Amino acid sequence: MIxxxxxxxxDAAGLLKRKEVSSEELTRAYRASIAERDPELHAYLHVTxxxxxxxxPIALKDVITTKxxxxxxxxxxxxxxxxxxxxxxxxxxxxxxxxLLGKTNLDxxxxxxxxxxxxxxPTRNPWDPERxxxxxxxxxxxxxxxGLAPWALxxxxxxxxxxxxxxxxLVGLRPTYGTVSRYGIVAxxxxxxxxxxLTKTVRDSALLMQVISGADPRDSTTVELPQPIExxxxxxxxxxxxxxxxxxxxxxxxxxxxxxxxxxxxxLAEELGAEVGETRLPRSVEFGLACYYLIAPAEASxxxxxxxxxxxxxxxxVDGDLTELYERTRWEGFGDEPKRRIMLGTYALSAGYYxxxxxxxxxxxxxxxxxxxxxxxxxxLLVSPTSPTVAFRLGEKAENPLxxxxxxxxxxxxxxxxLPGLSIPCGLSEGLxxxxxxxxxxxxxxxxxxxxxxxxxxxAFDYVPERLR
Amino acid sequence: MEAGxxxxxxxxxxxxxxxxxxxxxxxxxxxxxxxSAILEAVGKVSELDLSDVEPTSHPLDVVNAWAEDEPRPSxxxxxxxxxxxxxxxGAFRVPAVGS
Numbered sequence: 309m310i311x312x313x314x315x316x317x318x319d320a321a322g323l324l325k326r327k328e329v330s331s332e333e334l335t336r337a338y339r340a341s342i343a344e345r346d347p348e349l350h351a352y353l354h355v356t357x358x359x360x361x362x363x364x365p366i367a368l369k370d371v372i373t374t375k376x377x378x379x380x381x382x383x384x385x386x387x388x389x390x391x392x393x394x395x396x397x398x399x400x401x402x403x404x405x406x407x408l409l410g411k412t413n414l415d416x417x418x419x420x421x422x423x424x425x426x427x428x429x430p431t432r433n434p435w436d437p438e439r440x441x442x443x444x445x446x447x448x449x450x451x452x453x454x455g456l457a458p459w460a461l462x463x464x465x466x467x468x469x470x471x472x473x474x475x476x477x478l479v480g481l482r483p484t485y486g487t488v489s490r491y492g493i494v495a496x497x498x499x500x501x502x503x504x505x506l507t508k509t510v511r512d513s514a515l516l517m518q519v520i521s522g523a524d525p526r527d528s529t530t531v532e533l534p535q536p537i538e539x540x541x542x543x544x545x546x547x548x549x550x551x552x553x554x555x556x557x558x559x560x561x562x563x564x565x566x567x568x569x570x571x572x573x574x575x576l577a578e579e580l581g582a583e584v585g586e587t588r589l590p591r592s593v594e595f596g597l598a599c600y601y602l603i604a605p606a607e608a609s610x611x612x613x614x615x616x617x618x619x620x621x622x623x624x625x626v627d628g629d630l631t632e633l634y635e636r637t638r639w640e641g642f643g644d645e646p647k648r649r650i651m652l653g654t655y656a657l658s659a660g661y662y663x664x665x666x667x668x669x670x671x672x673x674x675x676x677x678x679x680x681x682x683x684x685x686x687x688x689l690l691v692s693p694t695s696p697t698v699a700f701r702l703g704e705k706a707e708n709p710l711x712x713x714x715x716x717x718x719x720x721x722x723x724x725x726x727l728p729g730l731s732i733p734c735g736l737s738e739g740l741x742x743x744x745x746x747x748x749x750x751x752x753x754x755x756x757x758x759x760x761x762x763x764x765x766x767x768a769f770d771y772v773p774e775r776l777r
Numbered sequence: 778m779e780a781g782x783x784x785x786x787x788x789x790x791x792x793x794x795x796x797x798x799x800x801x802x803x804x805x806x807x808x809x810x811x812x813s814a815i816l817e818a819v820g821k822v823s824e825l826d827l828s829d830v831e832p833t834s835h836p837l838d839v840v841n842a843w844a845e846d847e848p849r850p851s852x853x854x855x856x857x858x859x860x861x862x863x864x865x866x867g868a869f870r871v872p873a874v875g876s
Contacts, residue, residue, distance in 0.1 A: 390860065393856075485836040529837070595822060595824075599822060602819050618871055619869055620861065621860070628872065629872050629873050629875055630871050630872050635798060636799045638798050639801075647808075648812070651789070652812060652819075654796040655784070655788070655792045655812070655816070658791075658792065671831070672827065674831055677833055709811060725836060
């Protein structure tokens with residue numbers, strides 16, 4: 309009997325290696341869990357009927373292009389689209405022998421923080437189905453937390469891996485920008501998008517990062533990691549200097565339970581031998597959200613120009629000319645949030661406003677980059693809560709875009725600087741998981757994994773949702 | 778122009794036209810309200826005097842990633858047209874360009 313709720317990918321690989329179970333049996337066990345629990349959770353948009361590979365099966369966020377398997381980015385404008393090529397990360401998973409379980413739900417075009425913006429209905433949190441799993445990689449997070457996949461890939465632009473990991477009690481890595489190929493990833497904001505793992509443990513995250521990272525000639529923004537990814541072993545934090553950025557730990561709207569849980573985690577880090585001190589990121593936190601909500605929509609408005617009803621995807625029925633075809637196809641095909649961001653981005657880039665909005669935001673980005681660089685002169689890693697709140701109720705923020713945007717206030721600043729971040733579960737508040745965000749300098753994945761692993765051992769967090777134990 | 782200025786109905790129609798979005802007349806007001814609220818919030822970036830700061834367009838210090846100009850296999854015509862809503866004679870068919 310395979311306990312899909314508890315089995316880590318590393319343990320599954322061990323069972324395969326010792327021939328105690330076959331890859332087919334593993335896949336069958338996850339499909340059975342999907343049949344049992346996905347009608348409630350709706351983590352998947354598409355479940356495969358068969359898949360090649362003799363390894364640990366995987367679920368992929370539906371922005372990851374998969375040859376012969378529908379890829380929609382949870383948008384009606386891509387309904388029925390079946391790619392004729394594989395993204396580089398999907399090819400990496402195939403090469404590693406990881407059978408594809410299916411494609412997971414998300415906020416349409418990865419724009420959102422709750423997965424409620426999906427064009428195909430929301431995903432629910434395995435810890436409490438009345439609550440959101442976070443987003444935009446909410447389907448991948450719910451699949452892993454709900455035992456519907458041993459591990460999964462998500463994508464992160466402003467916090468879309470770290471925040472759902474936090475809300476679902478999982479480990480989520482947003483890698484250093486450029487270390488994982490974006491070839492074949494449905495583009496949202498090209499200077500920010502990164503694919504990364506959602507897993508039950510830090511070691512699973514490192515194992516999956518070994519599979520997907522590396523320079524890719526098809527994505528000229530990729531680089532090789534300076535050191536190969538190592539599986540973390542250390543159980544202490546001796547010699548590690550951890551900075552606590554005051555503004556990231558005292559942000560407006562932070563729930564007391566989240567703050568308490570993270571403060572306890574920081575005390576535990578000290579007991580494990582870390583040197584802990586306070587640092588400051590005043591402008592990064594105050595101006596990060598505004599900077600992000602100019603740059604990301606501006607890039608999105610350009611990237612989403614390709615959905616025109618001509619070459620693939622939805623096409624509106626019109627009697628008029630080509631312009632009418634474009635305009636109606638796009639209004640019908642896109643949901644509210646993509647339309648909002650396309651218009652916002654178009655405005656920010658339009659004649660007369662470019663310097664005041666987009667140009668100024670790019671300068672703020674430099675300020676943020678410099679502030680983090682200064683903090684890393686004194687500290688090896690920085691820590692904060694990942695999300696100011698635990699999982700919120702479906703519908704709670706759906707009518708107020710600005711309130712929803714605040715969900716990412718703590719994950720956005722490091723993302724703007726291209727920094728890697730790891731969210732690990734550090735406790736519960738009101739019975740729901742709290743995530744600890746570890747931020748490192750560019751290419752510090754190994755340091756993040758080492759610290760994350762030692763802390764994970766000390767927290768002894770049980771990643772199986774209480775109601776499913 | 779200053780950042781953080783509320784936008785007009787004409788601005789919304791202009792931006793929708795630039796973005797090739799056919800916004801229905803009865804939704805202009807709602808979109809105007811939402812965009813104004815968001816623009817007021819993001820207009821915060823103008824509070825900083827950054828005249829001496831260089832812009833960052835990309836998080837890594839990578840410049841000029843050249844590739845050899847070598848022929849590579851590409852999609853066949855059938856593959857390229859596999860998802861076309863209205864393929865015709867090996868091409869993408871569209872309505873008249875301009876009526």
